[in-house]
Amino acid sequence: MSGNRLPKVLMLSGSRRCVPPTKSANTISWLLQSFVDHATQMDAHIISQWDDSLLCVEYDRERYIHVMPKTEKFLGKLVGILPYRVRSWLFGIADPAVIAYYLGQALLVRCLKPDLVIAHIAYPLFRISRFLNPGVKHVYYFHSSNLAGYPERFIQDIFQYANGLVSISQLALDEVQAKYGTLPMPSRVIHNGVNTEMFNSVNVPSLRTVARRKYQINEDALVVLYAGRIHPSKGVDRIVNACISLRARFPSLILLLAGDESFEKSADLSFGHQLRQDVQKYGQNTVRFLGWLPYEQLIDAYASADICVLASLEVEGNSMFLLEAMACGLPVVSTAVGGVPEIVLHGETGLLIDPSQDIAVGLTQAIGSLLEDGALRRRLGVQAAQRISVNFTSRLMTGKLETYLIENNLI
Numbered sequence: 001m002s003g004n005r006l007p008k009v010l011m012l013s014g015s016r017r018c019v020p021p022t023k024s025a026n027t028i029s030w031l032l033q034s035f036v037d038h039a040t041q042m043d044a045h046i047i048s049q050w051d052d053s054l055l056c057v058e059y060d061r062e063r064y065i066h067v068m069p070k071t072e073k074f075l076g077k078l079v080g081i082l083p084y085r086v087r088s089w090l091f092g093i094a095d096p097a098v099i100a101y102y103l104g105q106a107l108l109v110r111c112l113k114p115d116l117v118i119a120h121i122a123y124p125l126f127r128i129s130r131f132l133n134p135g136v137k138h139v140y141y142f143h144s145s146n147l148a149g150y151p152e153r154f155i156q157d158i159f160q161y162a163n164g165l166v167s168i169s170q171l172a173l174d175e176v177q178a179k180y181g182t183l184p185m186p187s188r189v190i191h192n193g194v195n196t197e198m199f200n201s202v203n204v205p206s207l208r209t210v211a212r213r214k215y216q217i218n219e220d221a222l223v224v225l226y227a228g229r230i231h232p233s234k235g236v237d238r239i240v241n242a243c244i245s246l247r248a249r250f251p252s253l254i255l256l257l258a259g260d261e262s263f264e265k266s267a268d269l270s271f272g273h274q275l276r277q278d279v280q281k282y283g284q285n286t287v288r289f290l291g292w293l294p295y296e297q298l299i300d301a302y303a304s305a306d307i308c309v310l311a312s313l314e315v316e317g318n319s320m321f322l323l324e325a326m327a328c329g330l331p332v333v334s335t336a337v338g339g340v341p342e343i344v345l346h347g348e349t350g351l352l353i354d355p356s357q358d359i360a361v362g363l364t365q366a367i368g369s370l371l372e373d374g375a376l377r378r379r380l381g382v383q384a385a386q387r388i389s390v391n392f393t394s395r396l397m398t399g400k401l402e403t404y405l406i407e408n409n410l411i
Contacts, residue, residue, distance in 0.1 A: 006043040007411035010114040011035060012105045012129060013048040014122025016098070020064055022053035023294045027320045028121065028143070030295055034195060034394035036063055041402040042411055045112070047105045065112070067104030075100035092124035092154060099124070106132040116411050118166075123154050130161050137410055139164035144317045145338030148175035159184050164410050166190050166401070168318045169339030186408040191342065192318040193397030194327045194388055199299060201329030201385035207303035215290070215304055221252045222371050225305035225330075227298060227321045230261035230272045235311030235335065235359065237275055242363040244283040250371050253286060258301045260292035302328040306377060307370050310334040311363055313355065318343055323392055326350070326384035331377050333366045335359060343392070349384035 011032055013019060021029040029048070036044045050066040079087060080096040088094040091102070102122070106129040109117055118139045119126035126140045140162045147155075147167065155176070158165065165187040167173050173187055209219070217223060226239050236257065243255040261272025279287045293301060302308070308325035309332070310316070316338035323343060325332050332350035334340050346352040351370065353362035370377050405411045 006041065007115040007405075008112075009039075009042045009044050009116045009118060009405075009411060010109055010112060011044060011046045012109070012117060012119045012125055013046065014102075014120050014125045016049045016101060018051035018054055018066065019046045019048040020054075020057065020059045021295060022051060022057055024051050024053050025295065027295070030195060031192060031320075031394070032120065034193060035398050035401065038395045038398035039402065041406060042116075045114070047108050049101055065108060067101055067108065071104045071107075072097070072100045075103045079103070092127050099128075102128045103132075105129065109133045109136065116163075116405065123150065123158070126162070127154075127157060137163040139166060139405075139410060141166040142172060143168055144315055145169040145172045146175075146315045147172040148179045155180060164188075164405070164408060166404070168192055170342055171339050172317070186404070186410075188400070188404040190397050190400045190404070191339070191392055192320055192323055193392055193394035194320075194323045196327055196389060196393050198296065199302065199324040199327040200389075201327065201381070203299075204303045204328045207299065211300040211303035214300055215256065215288070217254060217304055218252070221254050222250055223254050223256060223305045223307075224367060224371075225256045225258065225301055225308045225325070226310065227258040227293070227301060227308075228310070228319075230257065230259050230275065232271050233313055233315070235313050237271075237278075238311045238360050238363055239309050240275065240279065240283060240287055241360060242367055244286050245364055246368055246371065247283070247286045249368065253371065255283075255287045256290055256301060256304065257287065258290040258293050258298065298324065299328070302330060305330055307367060308332045309363070309367060310340070311353075311359060312337050312340075313359070314338075316340050322350075323388060327388040327392075329381040329385040331370055331380035331384060333363065333370065335362075345383075345387070349380055349387050351380075 013032055015028040017026045017029045019029045019032045032046050045063050047065045050068050076096045079099045084094050091099050102125045109129055116137045117129055118141050119129055120141045121143045130138045140158055162185050165185055167189055168191055170189045224243055228234055230236055247253050261269055308330050310319055310322055312335055318339050322332050332344055334344055335355045336352040337355050344350040351366040
């Protein structure tokens, strides 16, 4: 470093969405933007995928850099010449379009000459960037809870070449160490952080009446909310069945499903179709599909809700849905999978369900206990909001990242 220049850090998005966020963006887009917004010890820049919606947005083009469609198309044609097995061995994935996007980011890194590169989410992105930029320090920022489930050659590649490893879940690091031994690089758990200017318990009460009117919900209704992918791994069908079964005890119960089965890349259209058919048969008065909501509109869904529920069956890092719901002062019900117990304290900020037990029964009991006890809902909701404001804001997480990088001489 020279003079007072802040270290230049490039963040690479493994998600094929744009940053800064637009209506086509996802949670990762907002998380990455928060690092730029709150960074004080590093000169942070983000490379993400271009989206035409950015044409209508004013943003700092030095901070937010994009892989353009022409570049991706050209690189995709080159990569597509390679046989499937060769692509898979070289890059860790075989999809030419995704490889082209990651290659485009790695080539931009060469041009921008950063002090540090942080590859988010995707191991192949870390692999490609590190290979094309061997003279730069590289940190892999892992966003799920199943790092130990990666193929061994991926883990060994990370062990050999990563200068640092960040996980959003302590469970992920513990399981890797249990399987492979002590990590050879400095590592740190940095949970996801909530934008508490957007999601907070202070603003929600004033939004409730308007939000319920927007979704045509009576003021006396009891509303359960799920927001996320309509996918079997999220246990959405179990949430639906639990709420339908509870309708006899709670006639005013409404379940809102904010999400879509086709928006994300890993779509399961048959599951979504079957779920909608089942709702038509058995739960028309109970279940309402809101469709995919732009991120900034989720606050209306939270403001309408009394309880938020997640029933993931296997992998869950730090669900932004649960974090945002808690920030809004809502009690949560969730299966205790992945990193969820690191966020949700059973009996204090929500209710956790043992995934080894009958999840359907557990969901019905937990949701039912909150529906019938308004005082319990309020107590858990207040404590949930306090937990987020003290421990899990985006500003706090940016500070933790900077401290980790500085303490380990990564910047």
